[in-house]
Amino acid sequence: MTRTIRATVMQTPTKDHLEVLHDVAITYETTGAEVGTIVEICPFSQHGKPANETLPEGSVLLPGLVDLHIHAPQWPQLGTGLDLPLERWLFEYTFPLEARFTDLEFATRVWADMVTTLLANGTTTAVYFASQDLKATTLLAKTCVELGQRALVGRVAMDHLTGTPEWYRDESPSSGVAASRASVEAIRALACDRVQPIITPRFIPACSDELLQGLGDLAAELSVRVQTHCSESDWEHGYVLERHGMTDTESLARFGLIKAGTVLAHADHVTDSDLQHLASSGAGIAHCPLSNAYFGDAVFPVRRALSAGVSVGLGTDIAGGSEASLLAQCAHAVTVSRMLEDGVDANKPADSRGVAESRIDSIAAFWLATVGGAAVADLPVGLIEVGRQFDAIAVRSGEPPSPLRRWDLDDDTRWFEKIVRLARPSDITDVWVGGQTLN
Numbered sequence: 001m002t003r004t005i006r007a008t009v010m011q012t013p014t015k016d017h018l019e020v021l022h023d024v025a026i027t028y029e030t031t032g033a034e035v036g037t038i039v040e041i042c043p044f045s046q047h048g049k050p051a052n053e054t055l056p057e058g059s060v061l062l063p064g065l066v067d068l069h070i071h072a073p074q075w076p077q078l079g080t081g082l083d084l085p086l087e088r089w090l091f092e093y094t095f096p097l098e099a100r101f102t103d104l105e106f107a108t109r110v111w112a113d114m115v116t117t118l119l120a121n122g123t124t125t126a127v128y129f130a131s132q133d134l135k136a137t138t139l140l141a142k143t144c145v146e147l148g149q150r151a152l153v154g155r156v157a158m159d160h161l162t163g164t165p166e167w168y169r170d171e172s173p174s175s176g177v178a179a180s181r182a183s184v185e186a187i188r189a190l191a192c193d194r195v196q197p198i199i200t201p202r203f204i205p206a207c208s209d210e211l212l213q214g215l216g217d218l219a220a221e222l223s224v225r226v227q228t229h230c231s232e233s234d235w236e237h238g239y240v241l242e243r244h245g246m247t248d249t250e251s252l253a254r255f256g257l258i259k260a261g262t263v264l265a266h267a268d269h270v271t272d273s274d275l276q277h278l279a280s281s282g283a284g285i286a287h288c289p290l291s292n293a294y295f296g297d298a299v300f301p302v303r304r305a306l307s308a309g310v311s312v313g314l315g316t317d318i319a320g321g322s323e324a325s326l327l328a329q330c331a332h333a334v335t336v337s338r339m340l341e342d343g344v345d346a347n348k349p350a351d352s353r354g355v356a357e358s359r360i361d362s363i364a365a366f367w368l369a370t371v372g373g374a375a376v377a378d379l380p381v382g383l384i385e386v387g388r389q390f391d392a393i394a395v396r397s398g399e400p401p402s403p404l405r406r407w408d409l410d411d412d413t414r415w416f417e418k419i420v421r422l423a424r425p426s427d428i429t430d431v432w433v434g435g436q437t438l439n
């Protein structure tokens, strides 16, 4: 069985190209092993059959957004507590909150609230750090299955005696590996292709070498993706240089944690040599522009990473970033790239204030949020094209109090730029994941 939607599509197949498909028929499978897969896109005038659904005049269809970095248990502190450096923020605000998720009633309420909200914001794929608690992690995966969000869900492994508090850690490297194995098995047992496990060492400062090695071995044995943080701040990057005498990327690679499908959050401080390594391994980066402004001590050089051949997508880094919307991160990615290029200190001469050729535009930012993220997560989404999953959002010209409006002076390029910068959940009228309508 198939279903056909008639719509005008706006999307970015490459980072410098806006594609507009006016009045097309998009047909996807609704049953069988290929459910959700797009099988045909053609001009509606050539389709020859009525559509099952037609988007209203003025609405456009865009690919769903791929958020590569979310700390699910930090959802209740979104928008708060951004006044401390990373190492204190973790111990004073974040670990105490994450430790609460052994309370499954609390976890149930938070997960449902968060997944519902993210879907309404157009986040059709989410890559989650869950909590250290095995049951709460499985519950998050179940919530994604029930509410229809595509997700990679990872139990957070952390055992380091000084890098974690004794009330929120794995008891030993072996128990950390065993719990991570059990989490992979529990999520796979849900038997939902859309929701898959991901091995999740928190970051090197929170993990013993034995745990990192065990998780690298486990990822290879079970063929599971990996996510972790990488060279996030001066403190974190410097800590790894001191402890291991090498960068995060070099060290994670020793443990088998850098491979195709690995999602590395932040990576602001990666070296050119690190970028070469990531490009050849197939690992990718979750660029979290707003969070980096609070904790990263630097702007991630997105154009330098892309030029080196590294896959890059975007992350909200809830709650290190204080916004839930990945479209908002597109705007932030553009903003920080301009600040990197221009520099920030007017006391310095203009020609030596910034880093040349660093800026990106709204088209590149949306590409990061869709195609880029899909490549990093190694998922067939991010673009409305034959062979990929029908993960999409419909956006229309809004009404007050939303500022999103299409005036007669707005051609397609301007209208797209407005959507990327201004669209609110109230402007997102429909959300599909795998062809399933979620509203």
Ligand SMILES: [Zn+2]
Pocket (backbone or CB within 6 Å): 069, 071, 229, 265, 317, 320
């Ligand atoms: Zn993070």
